[in-house]
Amino acid sequence: MSTTDASTGASTPNGSSRATDFALKVRRYDPESGESAYWEDMSIELEPERSVLDAILKFKADTDNSLAIRCSCQAAICGSCGVRINGQSRLACNTQLGEASEEERSRDGTIVVEPMGNMPVLKDLIVDMDAVHWKKVQRVVPWLLPEGDPPEREYIVPAESMIDITQSMACIHCGACVSACLSMEADPEFIGPAALAKAYRFVGDPRDAQTEERLRDLAEDPHGIYDCTHCFACIEVCPKDVAPMSQIMRLRRRATGDYGIKDSNNGYGHEKAFVDLVGKYGTLHESQLLPKSFGQGSLIRSQVDPSSLKQLAASFPTVVNGLKSGKVSPIKAIWHKKLPDQAQVKRIFEEVESRGERIELNLYIVGDDAENVEAGPDPDATEAEDGTGQTEQENGAGEAEDKPDAGSPEDKNGADKADDDGAQETDDEEAGAK
Numbered sequence: 001m002s003t004t005d006a007s008t009g010a011s012t013p014n015g016s017s018r019a020t021d022f023a024l025k026v027r028r029y030d031p032e033s034g035e036s037a038y039w040e041d042m043s044i045e046l047e048p049e050r051s052v053l054d055a056i057l058k059f060k061a062d063t064d065n066s067l068a069i070r071c072s073c074q075a076a077i078c079g080s081c082g083v084r085i086n087g088q089s090r091l092a093c094n095t096q097l098g099e100a101s102e103e104e105r106s107r108d109g110t111i112v113v114e115p116m117g118n119m120p121v122l123k124d125l126i127v128d129m130d131a132v133h134w135k136k137v138q139r140v141v142p143w144l145l146p147e148g149d150p151p152e153r154e155y156i157v158p159a160e161s162m163i164d165i166t167q168s169m170a171c172i173h174c175g176a177c178v179s180a181c182l183s184m185e186a187d188p189e190f191i192g193p194a195a196l197a198k199a200y201r202f203v204g205d206p207r208d209a210q211t212e213e214r215l216r217d218l219a220e221d222p223h224g225i226y227d228c229t230h231c232f233a234c235i236e237v238c239p240k241d242v243a244p245m246s247q248i249m250r251l252r253r254r255a256t257g258d259y260g261i262k263d264s265n266n267g268y269g270h271e272k273a274f275v276d277l278v279g280k281y282g283t284l285h286e287s288q289l290l291p292k293s294f295g296q297g298s299l300i301r302s303q304v305d306p307s308s309l310k311q312l313a314a315s316f317p318t319v320v321n322g323l324k325s326g327k328v329s330p331i332k333a334i335w336h337k338k339l340p341d342q343a344q345v346k347r348i349f350e351e352v353e354s355r356g357e358r359i360e361l362n363l364y365i366v367g368d369d370a371e372n373v374e375a376g377p378d379p380d381a382t383e384a385e386d387g388t389g390q391t392e393q394e395n396g397a398g399e400a401e402d403k404p405d406a407g408s409p410e411d412k413n414g415a416d417k418a419d420d421d422g423a424q425e426t427d428d429e430e431a432g433a434k
Helices: 052-062 097-101 130-139 159-169 176-180 182-186 193-203 211-220 233-237 244-258 267-281 286-294 299-304 306-314 316-325 330-334 342-353 368-372 392-402 409-433
Strands: 020-028 038-046 082-085 088-091 111-114 121-123
Touching (some): 020 097, 038 052, 052 097, 082 176, 130 176, 130 193, 159 193, 233 244, 267 286, 286 299
């Protein structure tokens, strides 16, 4: 066993670090006191590899038992200890003291801990998850809606059909993405990244029979799938790599590409207008983007459809401000030049659109090396692993076992005899062991 020496920062003989003093600044709030929230400075002596949660629990046990924080497993599984550390939403049990104190966002080595954002604070580091997170999860109907009567036992589906939703199934509902979501700061009614990731878990489930109804509901909701602003904050903070924003984008692709849902929020029109304009010019023709979005992707429809004209009229002050600020000039608004190598952009579009089936790339399953799958094996790497983790020699052996050579009867009899001899040897060994 090693000993700890608080006076030095050297490592112990077994490789673990010695205890160090860490400065924490924790946001405190007690609604029963009638006082406003305040900051409390703490000095905790622990090893650098210990977690921020360990430091808070040590202070709670040794100094002030009134400090409130949720925690349970302390292994980044239950998701209970979600807080903001140095301004970033994360799990306190999964954040080491040494790393947190050395971050650029840390103030002179001080670790700042505060409750998660976008949710009301109940006390100290505890927020009301029911009021926001779980309420929004309930909004997306988080259970299967199969067709017909349930089977006598379980629903049987091919394993490969469930691969696409494994990423969304990994969510532990810690609320880190909800806390970091910028869209929810601007629009508290936004359904949110966690709930929409949960929605895709059932939209992508082959056992569910309400896929189109779910997608239409989320597309027509003004606070639904088109309220996301692509800020990537939820992807950055998710401790389980669920990538909620990616699940939201999948919901959009299913709604527009698979079911052609033309929603009243102009999500379908905006996507079609954006893709068509980039495909035609190579860059975005902004003066046409707005009217085409209002016209379900059609510039002509935006000029004749009453609802489109109404939305264009409401956007007129924005157009005037753009002209006054110089962001948009009348000449550029009318005439938009194509890229010199626009043919290359068109070639990319044709290549993508020529593929009959859209394949959702799930990095949670295939990993970062997925781009090498289509390139084929490396001729210089005879022992290189393929996507299944097997070497070429192992694959060859597997193929030989799966596809035996249909040789002569003598070969087959010889193989049968070898199997019988091997079985006899196994029986003899077992008898000897007994």
